[in-house]
Amino acid sequence: MAADSVSVNSSADFWHVMQTTRAFRRFKPEPVDDVLLARCLEAATWAPSGGNQQPWRFIVLRSPATRAAVAVGAQRALAGITEVYKIERPAADDSSKRARMARDLYALHEGAADVPAAILFCVRPLPLMDPLSVGSNIYPAMQNFLLAARASGLGTLVTGWYANAGPELRAVANIPDGWELAGLVVAGWPEGQFGPVRRKPVSEVACLDTWSTALTTPD
Amino acid sequence: MAADSVSVNSSADFWHVMQTTRAFRRFKPEPVDDVLLARCLEAATWAPSGGNQQPWRFIVLRSPATRAAVAVGAQRALAGITEVYKIERPAADDSSKRARMARDLYALHEGAADVPAAILFCVRPLPLMDPLSVGSNIYPAMQNFLLAARASGLGTLVTGWYANAGPELRAVANIPDGWELAGLVVAGWPEGQFGPVRRKPVSEVACLDTWSTALTTPD
Numbered sequence: 334m335a336a337d338s339v340s341v342n343s344s345a346d347f348w349h350v351m352q353t354t355r356a357f358r359r360f361k362p363e364p365v366d367d368v369l370l371a372r373c374l375e376a377a378t379w380a381p382s383g384g385n386q387q388p389w390r391f392i393v394l395r396s397p398a399t400r401a402a403v404a405v406g407a408q409r410a411l412a413g414i415t416e417v418y419k420i421e422r423p424a425a426d427d428s429s430k431r432a433r434m435a436r437d438l439y440a441l442h443e444g445a446a447d448v449p450a451a452i453l454f455c456v457r458p459l460p461l462m463d464p465l466s467v468g469s470n471i472y473p474a475m476q477n478f479l480l481a482a483r484a485s486g487l488g489t490l491v492t493g494w495y496a497n498a499g500p501e502l503r504a505v506a507n508i509p510d511g512w513e514l515a516g517l518v519v520a521g522w523p524e525g526q527f528g529p530v531r532r533k534p535v536s537e538v539a540c541l542d543t544w545s546t547a548l549t550t551p552d
Numbered sequence: 553m554a555a556d557s558v559s560v561n562s563s564a565d566f567w568h569v570m571q572t573t574r575a576f577r578r579f580k581p582e583p584v585d586d587v588l589l590a591r592c593l594e595a596a597t598w599a600p601s602g603g604n605q606q607p608w609r610f611i612v613l614r615s616p617a618t619r620a621a622v623a624v625g626a627q628r629a630l631a632g633i634t635e636v637y638k639i640e641r642p643a644a645d646d647s648s649k650r651a652r653m654a655r656d657l658y659a660l661h662e663g664a665a666d667v668p669a670a671i672l673f674c675v676r677p678l679p680l681m682d683p684l685s686v687g688s689n690i691y692p693a694m695q696n697f698l699l700a701a702r703a704s705g706l707g708t709l710v711t712g713w714y715a716n717a718g719p720e721l722r723a724v725a726n727i728p729d730g731w732e733l734a735g736l737v738v739a740g741w742p743e744g745q746f747g748p749v750r751r752k753p754v755s756e757v758a759c760l761d762t763w764s765t766a767l768t769t770p771d
Binding site for chain 2: 345350356370376378380387390392395396464465466467472475476481493506530532533540541545548549
């Protein structure tokens, strides 16, 4: 654990933690130790699940074999993103904002095998659950992990890489039939600062009784 | 807002809040005011979503018409639960633990129209997302809401009632096509105390690299 990072960036104030849990795409090379990961994964277990069944598994991916599967997923994800958004690898001397963002995008995906930590979130669908609601048994746990990581000073990124390398990840991590991959989170000591997230105001997304009536409150 | 409840039960310590966000099935009759609900729904917006698209809407259900739809869902849910788990309405003089739990179950569902607060969580699936991963754009927000409510001293319960009254809720709340119902959370000033959740130890659900290898840490 990078103790100075903890002292600089960790927080135990609930509201501050929540409001500053943002995505990071660049991490310091220092490793994240298992005690800290286990603490954040314990926080993941505090999430609710239907009937308190806790139908989840959290797999820390660290071996060269599992990281190779992560890299495959990231490579395919990058190919999809660059095609959809018409992004090209920027010239070395291009210092525009768009170029810097593209450079970070390539660096993140091409360095996927070497991220400080990668955690695969798996869920077992229960009988009769529709596919969307299966997520109610795993994404709250994943969110708890993100928040606990941020409280500890760790930066995180939710990726879709697992969806691009499902068979490879299932094979290398020996995921049993009947379990689904639901998320792949990258974590590490962040490059950059925690700051408030940017979101639409609650008045745009909260309604009272019907879709067209905003939930209004006194200022 | 019941100020004394806040002073008794609210907490701003991140780890304490997380570890004591448990389900409540009984609430005091006092209402929950909109300023507090809006504050907790703002915390919901701090959750991540793919591409920061925030494809969510949170609908506070309060009118008699929307509450009637909630009651329909709860009634059907109760019918399902009592059938699957062979639960019968307990005799008035039965004070066994099983009878008390059954009594709470009936009271909760039969009082669904009158819970202090009910919030419907909706999500818009994005193109090409598989149904499970759609949940990654709404359940983290729902979890943030649960945590923020608990930090404020409010008890919550995640219910599946929406799944039993989808058409009724869609009609009364005027949910547009292209949006899905993902959750219905009940909230109120809790009867009973917050306390640590009961979960399997992290060593049973966290693995290193493969399914069969527990993530172990020094004590």
